[in-house]
Amino acid sequence: MTPLDRVPDRTPVPPRTGLTLEDQVPEAGGTRPRLTTTKADFRAAVAELVGRAAAEDPGEEVSVGLVPTMGALHGGHAALARQARSENDVVAASIFVNPLQFGDRADLEYYPRTLEADLDLLGAVGVDVVFAPSVEEMYPGHPDAPIVSVSAGRMGEVLEGASRPGHFDGVCTVVAKLWNLSMPPAPAMLRSYFGQKDAQQLAVLRRLAHDLDVAVDVRAVPIVRSPEGLALSSRNTRLDEAGLHAALVLNRALTRLEEAAVAGRVLDVQAAREEVAAEPGVTLDHLVVVDRETLEELGAELLCQPLRRDALALVAAHVPPVRLIDNRVLPAAGPLP
Numbered sequence: 481m482t483p484l485d486r487v488p489d490r491t492p493v494p495p496r497t498g499l500t501l502e503d504q505v506p507e508a509g510g511t512r513p514r515l516t517t518t519k520a521d522f523r524a525a526v527a528e529l530v531g532r533a534a535a536e537d538p539g540e541e542v543s544v545g546l547v548p549t550m551g552a553l554h555g556g557h558a559a560l561a562r563q564a565r566s567e568n569d570v571v572a573a574s575i576f577v578n579p580l581q582f583g584d585r586a587d588l589e590y591y592p593r594t595l596e597a598d599l600d601l602l603g604a605v606g607v608d609v610v611f612a613p614s615v616e617e618m619y620p621g622h623p624d625a626p627i628v629s630v631s632a633g634r635m636g637e638v639l640e641g642a643s644r645p646g647h648f649d650g651v652c653t654v655v656a657k658l659w660n661l662s663m664p665p666a667p668a669m670l671r672s673y674f675g676q677k678d679a680q681q682l683a684v685l686r687r688l689a690h691d692l693d694v695a696v697d698v699r700a701v702p703i704v705r706s707p708e709g710l711a712l713s714s715r716n717t718r719l720d721e722a723g724l725h726a727a728l729v730l731n732r733a734l735t736r737l738e739e740a741a742v743a744g745r746v747l748d749v750q751a752a753r754e755e756v757a758a759e760p761g762v763t764l765d766h767l768v769v770v771d772r773e774t775l776e777e778l779g780a781e782l783l784c785q786p787l788r789r790d791a792l793a794l795v796a797a798h799v800p801p802v803r804l805i806d807n808r809v810l811p812a813a814g815p816l817p
């Protein structure tokens with residue numbers, strides 16, 4: 481056990497988003513999922529559930545839906561699990577605060593941990609099995625033992641990756657392990673669910689599956705927001721009232737860009753940046769419009785005219801003590817007259 485494994489459950493903090501847990505997960509009262517904490521037990525539980533599903537429906541191709549999370553679950557995670565439940569025979573979720581993807585020790589140490597409440601939420605949505613390993617179980621000997629890890633390449637070095645060096649290598653390493661641990665034997669198949677909120681993570685993980693030939697179907701789930709428009713995030717629980725209010729500027733700036741795109745107008749990216757930067761208590765990190773697949777920033781020559789193809793606006797800002805991200809798909813303007 482490392483000291484971080486011993487971080488106790490913090491008192492579940494209700495997400496200060498205007499949403500109660502019941503609002504986010506109205507399917508109250510489900511059975512708690514089976515909890516596994518070792519790789520061997522998790523693999524065995526998935527194999528058993530797949531075997532049972534195959535026996536119940538001979539001739540049907542069984543599928544496993546995996547929902548990787550870092551816990552402190554909210555309505556965004558519930559949406560992932562709900563979609564996984566509706567598309568698969570067996571649903572597994574992982575809860576693991578992955579040290580490899582944190583550069584900032586305080587961010588790792590203060591990351592909210594609420595295992596008991598998480599199991600209730602996952603049970604309510606109908607998840608079958610949860611994998612919640614210790615750091616020692618996932619990375620024996622960490623941090624001293626060297627491990628073979630995955631590089632996210634150039635796509636992992638820009639935007640979020642520029643602010644959090646090594647972050648996407650850590651994400652790719654742990655997700656590759658989680659895919660290996662939950663991969664059912666053929667002909668059963670694996671789907672894995674990620675939120676559109678972490679747009680760069682989603683794009684990088686699609687490349688991970690493609691470039692390393694992992695037989696997994698990566699599925700995107702739309703962003704779940706508070707009634708005021710703030711993208712739900714586990715880190716929101718660390719914001720005070722003023723921070724929660726200030727953070728709404730991210731959604732406002734993205735909405736203005738989306739409205740311009742929908743109306744077929746030229747995007748005023750600079751005005752959106754200034755709007756975020758002018759909000760007291762918010763320090764803008766970046767606000768850019770990028771290609772949806774490659775995440776390459778659109779140059780001035782593409783931004784001085786209505787969008788020719790769908791693009792993505794990405795924003796990141798510090799709202800102390802946390803760093804928040806949000807994004808919006810910007811639709812291409814209709815065919816030119």
Ligand SMILES: Nc1ncnc2c1ncn2[C@@H]1O[C@H](COP(=O)(O)OP(=O)(O)OP(=O)(O)O)[C@@H](O)[C@H]1O
Pocket residue numbers: 548549550551555556557559560673674675676677678701702703704705711712713714715716
């Ligand atoms: N508001 C949301 N809507 C849709 N998906 C979400 C939302 N928030 C998180 N997710 C997705 O849930 C999965 C697990 O994310 P994670 O456990 O890091 O939660 P988080 O709320 O994003 O936490 P963080 O504070 O680290 O941003 C990721 O695929 C993430 O994109």
Ligand SMILES: CC(C)(CO)[C@@H](O)C(=O)[O-]
Pocket residue numbers: 548549550576578581651654655678681
């Ligand atoms: C995908 C993930 C669970 C890997 O640790 C994490 O990056 C997250 O919660 O988005």
Ligand code: BAL
Pocket residue numbers: 581678681
């Ligand atoms: N939600 C992405 C994981 C992270 O911020 O570390």
